[in-house]
Amino acid sequence: MNQMAQNNPQIAQAAQQISQKIEARKAVLIAEMMEEFLKEERQVTSGFGNDPIAQLRARELDLRAMDNQRKKVEGQEKINLDRMKAMMNQREHDDKLEQNEELAKLRADTSIEKTILSKSIPNVDKMMPSVEIEKYEGENR
Numbered sequence: 001m002n003q004m005a006q007n008n009p010q011i012a013q014a015a016q017q018i019s020q021k022i023e024a025r026k027a028v029l030i031a032e033m034m035e036e037f038l039k040e041e042r043q044v045t046s047g048f049g050n051d052p053i054a055q056l057r058a059r060e061l062d063l064r065a066m067d068n069q070r071k072k073v074e075g076q077e078k079i080n081l082d083r084m085k086a087m088m089n090q091r092e093h094d095d096k097l098e099q100n101e102e103l104a105k106l107r108a109d110t111s112i113e114k115t116i117l118s119k120s121i122p123n124v125d126k127m128m129p130s131v132e133i134e135k136y137e138g139e140n141r
Helices: 002-007 009-046 052-120
Strands: none
């Protein structure tokens, strides 16, 4: 395309005109955007009447509102966390009680079995005649 523009002056002139139209359109769009920006800025600042103290006060109020919202969210998260901890503690407590009940039943069962065994198996003293063990006082080995 560049070679054709160099060889043909009409193409070069047309390309230059298109480039100028593009640049003109860019300038128009930038001007329109700046105008819209200024209108919006005037709307925002018109409520404060160009009073910097009022603007600072409004900003301070906005910051305070954001801080209050943050604290509210954090408070709710803390409440939820505490609620979850309480539920977990309750579950652990219930599990511990259940385990203690099971252990108490096992102890009771063991005690009953010991009692039954002691009643059903004759005494060892009755089964075996008494054997006396004498100490040998002979030579020292």
